[in-house]
Amino acid sequence: MRKQYWNEAEMGLxxxxxLPEILRGLAITGGVFVRNMFKWMTGRKGALxxxxxxxxxxDYAPANRGKHVLTRRADGSPQCVACNMCATxxxxxxxxxxxxxxxxxxxxxxxxxxxEIDYSRCVFCGLCVEACPEDAIRMAKEVPDLPAHDRWxxxxxxxxxxxxxxxxxxxxxxxxxxxxxxNGDRP
Amino acid sequence: xxxxxxxxxxxxxxxGRTVMEAxxxxxxxxxxxxxxxxxxxxxxxxICVVGVEDKGGEWVEIACNMPVTEGMVVYTNSEKVRARRKxxxxxxxxxxxxxxxxxxxxxxxxxxDYHYEYxxxxxxxVDAKAHATKxxxxxxxxxxxxxxCIQCTRCVRFxxxxxxxxxxGMQNRADHSLVRAVEDGSFANDPYSDNVIDICPVGALxxxxxxxxxxxxxxxxxxxxxxxxxxxxxxxxxxxxxxxxLRAPGMRAQNETIDRVTxxxxxxxxxxxxxxxxxxxxxxxxxxxxxxxxxxxxxxxLQGAIAQARSLIAAARKPVAxxxxxxxxxxxxxxxxALGARFSVLVKADHEPEPGEVVQDDILIRxxxxxxxxxxxxxxxxxxxxxxxxxxxxxxxxxxxxxxLIPAGAKIVYLNAWLQxxxxxxxxxxxxxxxxxxxxxxxxxAGVTSAFTQCFPRPAGVADxxxxxxxxxxxxxxxx
Numbered sequence: 001m002r003k004q005y006w007n008e009a010e011m012g013l014x015x016x017x018x019l020p021e022i023l024r025g026l027a028i029t030g031g032v033f034v035r036n037m038f039k040w041m042t043g044r045k046g047a048l049x050x051x052x053x054x055x056x057x058x059d060y061a062p063a064n065r066g067k068h069v070l071t072r073r074a075d076g077s078p079q080c081v082a083c084n085m086c087a088t089x090x091x092x093x094x095x096x097x098x099x100x101x102x103x104x105x106x107x108x109x110x111x112x113x114x115x116e117i118d119y120s121r122c123v124f125c126g127l128c129v130e131a132c133p134e135d136a137i138r139m140a141k142e143v144p145d146l147p148a149h150d151r152w153x154x155x156x157x158x159x160x161x162x163x164x165x166x167x168x169x170x171x172x173x174x175x176x177x178x179x180x181x182x183n184g185d186r187p
Numbered sequence: 188x189x190x191x192x193x194x195x196x197x198x199x200x201x202x203g204r205t206v207m208e209a210x211x212x213x214x215x216x217x218x219x220x221x222x223x224x225x226x227x228x229x230x231x232x233x234i235c236v237v238g239v240e241d242k243g244g245e246w247v248e249i250a251c252n253m254p255v256t257e258g259m260v261v262y263t264n265s266e267k268v269r270a271r272r273k274x275x276x277x278x279x280x281x282x283x284x285x286x287x288x289x290x291x292x293x294x295x296x297x298x299x300d301y302h303y304e305y306x307x308x309x310x311x312x313v314d315a316k317a318h319a320t321k322x323x324x325x326x327x328x329x330x331x332x333x334x335x336c337i338q339c340t341r342c343v344r345f346x347x348x349x350x351x352x353x354x355x356g357m358q359n360r361a362d363h364s365l366v367r368a369v370e371d372g373s374f375a376n377d378p379y380s381d382n383v384i385d386i387c388p389v390g391a392l393x394x395x396x397x398x399x400x401x402x403x404x405x406x407x408x409x410x411x412x413x414x415x416x417x418x419x420x421x422x423x424x425x426x427x428x429x430x431x432x433l434r435a436p437g438m439r440a441q442n443e444t445i446d447r448v449t450x451x452x453x454x455x456x457x458x459x460x461x462x463x464x465x466x467x468x469x470x471x472x473x474x475x476x477x478x479x480x481x482x483x484x485x486x487x488x489l490q491g492a493i494a495q496a497r498s499l500i501a502a503a504r505k506p507v508a509x510x511x512x513x514x515x516x517x518x519x520x521x522x523x524x525a526l527g528a529r530f531s532v533l534v535k536a537d538h539e540p541e542p543g544e545v546v547q548d549d550i551l552i553r554x555x556x557x558x559x560x561x562x563x564x565x566x567x568x569x570x571x572x573x574x575x576x577x578x579x580x581x582x583x584x585x586x587x588x589x590x591x592l593i594p595a596g597a598k599i600v601y602l603n604a605w606l607q608x609x610x611x612x613x614x615x616x617x618x619x620x621x622x623x624x625x626x627x628x629x630x631x632x633a634g635v636t637s638a639f640t641q642c643f644p645r646p647a648g649v650a651d652x653x654x655x656x657x658x659x660x661x662x663x664x665x666x667x
Contacts, residue, residue: 083288084402096435099399103322110289110399116435133288152436 053147060141065126067144068117070161071136078162079136082112086128086137094118095128112158119144120154191259193237206250206261207235217263218272218301220279220388221339222251225459226348232279232339234301236271238262247271269305276306282317282362283389284334292390294403298337317362325355325368326375328395328463329384336391338364342383349460350550352377366391378545378552381466385449385459394466397447405431410451411639412629413465414472414513414622417555419631420457420465423449424623426642443643445469445623455635462552464544475606477618478648484611489650493658496600496615500659503580503598506530510567511585511602512557513537514652515627516636519559519566521653522584525660530582532567533574534560537587553632562630583613584652602652618649625651 015021036046050057060066071079082099098114105111128137148154188199193206193215200209205228210217220232230252238245239253240260245267262268280302287293319333338357343366346354354374358365368374384392408423425447427433432442448468450461480492487495500506508530510522523532538556540546547554574581574592581593582600590609593599601613604621624645630636645651 081289082399084405085288088402088404093431096433096438101399106321109322114435118434155435 053145056142060143062141064141064143065124065129065139066142067140068128068156068161069138069140070115070158071138072162077108078112078115078158079134080112080115081108081134081136082110082115083133085131085133089127089131091125091127092121092123094121115158115161116155117161118151118155119146120151189255189257189259191255191257191261193261194263200255202255204255206237206253206255206259209255210250210261210263215263217250218305219251220297220301220337221341223341223344223386226341226344226386228252229340229344232337233275234272234279234305236268236275238265238268272305273308276302277308277311279337280306280310281312282319282334283337284316286335289399290335290390291393291397291399291403292335292387296390297388319363319365323365325366325392326377326380328375328381330393330395330398331366332391332393333365335389336366337389338366339388340366341386341388342366342392345383345386346374346377346380349382350377350379352380354380355383378462378464378548379460379550381463382450382460394447396467401427401446406446408449408451409623409640409642411622411642412558412637413448413461413468414558414629415462415464415468415556416551416553417557417560417632418457418551418553419558419629419635419637420461420551421451421453421637422461422465422468423451424469424642425449444473445642453637456631456633456637457551460551462545462550464552472621472623476621476646476649477603477606477610477616478646480618480648480650481610481613481616483614484616489617489648492615492617493655496617496659497661499580499598499600499614500526500529500582505575505578506580506582507574507578508532508582509535509572509574509584509588510563511535511537512555512560512563513585513622514559514563515622515625515639516559516562516630517627518652518656519563522656523566525656526582527567529660531575533570533572534563534567535572535585535588536560537585539587555632558631559629561632561634562628562636565630584619602650602655604649617655619652619655620645620649624649 039046073079082097084097087095087097094117096114096116097112099110100113102109102111124139126139129139144156146154188201190197190199191209193210193213196213196215198209198213200212207217207219207222211224217235217237219235221229222235228251230249233249235250236247237250238247238261240262245262245265247267280298283298287296287299290296293299321332321334323331323333325331340357343355343357346352352373354369354377355366356369358367374380381394384394405428406425407428408425411422411424413420413422424445426445427442433439448461448466450457450459452459479486480489481487482492482495506529508522508526510519510532512534536555536557540554540556545552574594576594578594578597580598580600584602586603586605586607590599590612599613600615601610602617602619603610604619610616622639623642626639626641628636628638
């Protein structure tokens, strides 16, 4: 015996005829489709669908943890000192940093030569931002441009992460450079 | 022998021993910066203070320079001692830049550890920190950061007492004191100079080759034996931890390279030191590898090469083998068991001293630049390397043999790990594994046997010498 549901449809003769109701349903669906298609062809937005990835949502919350941003110093160099705190704390181990040595910059002798994040494994937890002692890594509310054909394309490097420069951030005061020490030569 | 009590434990120590030595022997830990078991006692860091009970009261004194006396009662963790240690830590870190984030020593730094253990507070000083030279080039191998230096003078004493180069000294006094190299370049020419990097309790002395290469917690030490000379110093080979392996495109090879080499303390062989050549042994082990078997210079399948070598061995009337002094005892024993009866065996030196290298000294470095000559000679005798002119098959194992010495017309079976021009001149060539790809033992010139362990997987196509010899002798199992 077929199971009886509480909202069992009560069908009259018209519904039991089957075909008229089917055609009515097709007319509703088709109407919506044609209307959206017409709007789309004339350059207007029909359905509420977001045309991802060409179009991204505008209503991300300000606190949304999206794509990483490497902040810059006033002179445009990355604020990162390649201390690897973010890479160490990262639960997905997606951050890889290769450090370089710049003896000419007294205050920041260590800098990142390579800074890469694998977005195919990133869990967007934000611990890297918490761990950073230099406020060098932040997360924008916009998500990264993820769709790709292979996992290697999901590695974003220093150039991609540095391109966004928050205008309000560079204004913060920097400590004065340490005094030059006269004795001793340098490598 | 005086009996004394340390933290309520009654211990016995030889007369003349210091409280530090007595405590260390009994397994009681007293913190120290400037003290080092192999160096003299300067008593300048004052962190090893202990309390000594006296007439119901307690006075504090440094443990490293205080001889044990009968009935002494010592406290290593009394309230007075803790307060004194904390004050000492505040003093030592007074001008320390606390740039642990960019310091290569962070993670294995004594100052960092002691700060958490004995101080744990911010600096109470209101004065600005004194600045000093950053990145001073102490020698072509070592960079000195004077701001991080705590003037313990361990490095200075090392060059005076251990390496005897007298290459380092202190300039000026107090806040202005600086470790500097002597101007005659004796520190740059000191073949043991890199040991000061290890004994530096802070990140002041840094290896230029390891500078900012990796944070130390990404690396893992694997116990090994330095193949640089017949001393066979035990070393730690530091390489990327498997859980921290690099995955970015193009970075995979980095996971299977040796990032640095440090001594592994071994009183029977090298104590806590190794020479600079041992530090650079990654250059020797990291050379381009041969990874395919070859027949007369043409790439071949390993099984096909084994079959060809077996027929050559079977057909030979006077086969001679020249075995490697870089082979492990296990491989040499496998060779002797499988092929020792068929071949007359000679031992060769794979490496000769290079121009400019310290050939031999009375500290560690030995003239024989091969790790297992003693092990090979113990199995195959002391016969000099002279190939009989009527030899018609020569099996050469390892690099370093001049192929011009092989009698013309003799077939050559060659086993080598490196990519070298001789490989193509052999009738049959087998690529073999290197030390970092297998476990084994070396016996040094004095007969002390030390073990090394595998760090990296064996590359595909490279034969394991032990299995290869069994296969060549016709026993079961291939070279893989």
